[in-house]
Amino acid sequence: MNFSGRILLSERDVFSWLKSLFGTRESRTPHVHGIEWDDNGITRALPDGRSEGVTWANLVRVSVLTTDEGPFVEDVFFVLESADGKGCVVPQEADHDSRLLEFLQKLPGFDNEQLVRAMTSVENARFLCWERTHQQ
Numbered sequence: 001m002n003f004s005g006r007i008l009l010s011e012r013d014v015f016s017w018l019k020s021l022f023g024t025r026e027s028r029t030p031h032v033h034g035i036e037w038d039d040n041g042i043t044r045a046l047p048d049g050r051s052e053g054v055t056w057a058n059l060v061r062v063s064v065l066t067t068d069e070g071p072f073v074e075d076v077f078f079v080l081e082s083a084d085g086k087g088c089v090v091p092q093e094a095d096h097d098s099r100l101l102e103f104l105q106k107l108p109g110f111d112n113e114q115l116v117r118a119m120t121s122v123e124n125a126r127f128l129c130w131e132r133t134h135q136q
């Protein structure tokens with residue numbers, strides 16, 4: 001596989017996208033996270049009826065996105081990006097039993113130091129925890 005293509009988004013773009021999905025603090029209403037994952041990949045049903053997902057075979061990058069809106073609203077998101085430029089954003093709250101996080105931490109070269117930095121962040125930030133190399 002050739003992973004030479006790369007989509008670069010600014011943090012502002014990503015935060016704007018998250019706000020479009022989850023609303024602002026004032027407009028946010030509780031919703032059920034439609035997350036399903038198995039040995040093939042992960043999908044998430046969005047509130048507007050669309051879905052997003054990534055297969056593990058096409059996974060090229062895992063980041064943790066944090067916002068400054070916690071702790072009483074969702075403020076930590078796993079961003080799973082695929083080789084085709086698509087992906088899946090999973091709110092940390094959707095990983096109730098931490099099985100998804102445990103799975104991601106088993107990826108070769110997963111950077112747990114970045115994960116710790118993300119989990120202690122109270123700012124709008126993005127932390128790269130894993131990126132596929134050409135050998136993987």
